[in-house]
Amino acid sequence: MDQIATGIGGGGFFTLLLAGFIILSVFIAIRIVPQSEKHVVERFGRLKAVLGPGINFIVPFLDRVAHKVSILERQLPTASQDAITLDNVLVKVDTSVFYRILEPEKTVYRIRDVDGAIATTVAGIVRAEIGKMELDQVQSNRSALITTIKASVEDAVDAWGIEVTRAEILDVNLDQATRDAMLQQLNAERERRAQVTRAEGQKRAVELQADGDLYAAEQEAKAKRILAEAEAYSTAVIAEAIKESGLEAAQYQVALKQVDALNALGAGQGKQTIVLPAAALEAFGDAFKLLKGRG
Known part of the structure; x- marks a missing residue:
């Protein structure tokens, strides 16, 4: 049992x-x-x-x-690297890269330190790309520079089974000496633009003054031309009247002129007493008779 x-x-x-x-x-x-x-x-x-x-x-x-x-998206720590532009300006560039692993079998067997490898690759590409550009281009074409850096990094890390989803240039810093030089250049450019603006204003003022003087001269010439035309017309009318009425019309016009002259003399200040020759008095008398007869 x-x-x-x-x-x-x-x-x-x-x-x-x-x-x-x-x-x-x-x-x-x-x-x-x-x-x-x-x-x-x-x-x-x-x-x-x-x-x-x-x-x-x-x-x-x-x-x-x-x-x-x-396989979540990862962000590399912000990295700073020095670079020299095409016009020999030293800049410090702050970059940040986002990536994710698509093929882990490539990542684990081909690279040991993924973050370090990507950071080194980004630093080299940033230095190379900025070295092709002048400082002004780096500042103004940042979007194009980011796109170029992202494409270059993607090509470099493709063998590691990694996809770079985004690359950013956070800041481009200059040394103090370069900043001071750029500030002086900026102030000089502002002063130059101000001088150009003042010169253009003065030029415009002269042009406007010249246009005004020309317009005044044209108006004066036009007025003189009209006056001359009026006098010519008056002369033509008088000539026609003389032709039709003979000597009497001519004497009438002379009488009018004499009366106008007498009125002008009498209207002057300090000329209340007028001494005239006897012949002039006789002429005025004839003029008044003619005017009275016309009236």
């Missing part, structure tokens, strides 16, 4: 051990990968498979998950 109990007990232990082994194998074989990760599976030290998000199965005790790689 003791032998039978011992046999049954040994068989039960083996069964329990087998059941535990099966449960452990199933537990090892089932791999649940989070949405934000990919798992690299090795078999005897060699790449076997890459497990994506969800439920996956591997061969227990032969396969193992060697690397758990996050």
Whole structure:
């Protein structure tokens, strides 16, 4: 009876051990990968498979998950590097790069320090690209420079299974001596523009004055021309009257002129007493007779 109990007990232990082994194998074989990760599976030290998000199965005790790689977007720490522009200006450029791992099997087997490798690559590309541009171009074409840097970094890290999602130039700093020189240049440019503006204003004022003088001269000439035309017309009328009425019309016009002259003399200040020759008095008398006769 003791032998039978011992046999049954040994068989039960083996069964329990087998059941535990099966449960452990199933537990090892089932791999649940989070949405934000990919798992690299090795078999005897060699790449076997890459497990994506969800439920996956591997061969227990032969396969193992060697690397758990996050596929979330990452940001490199802000890096500063010196660069020299095409016009020999030393600048300090602050950059930041965002990337994510697309093919972890390339990343884990081809590069050890991903962040360090990308940072070094970015620094070299930034120095090379800024060296092709003058300082003014670096400041004004920052968007184009960022696009060029991003494309160059993508080409450099493609073999590592990495996608560069964004590259940013946060700031371009100058040394104090260069800043002072640029400030002096800026002040000089402002003064030059102010002088040009003043000169253009003075030129415009002279042009307007000349236009005004020309207009006044034209108006004066026009007035003289009109007056001359009026006098010519008056002369023509008088000539026609003389032609029709003879000497009497001529005497009438002379009488009018004499009366106008007398009125002008009498209107002057301090000329209330007028001494005229007798012949002049006779002429005025004849003029008044003619005027009276015309009236």
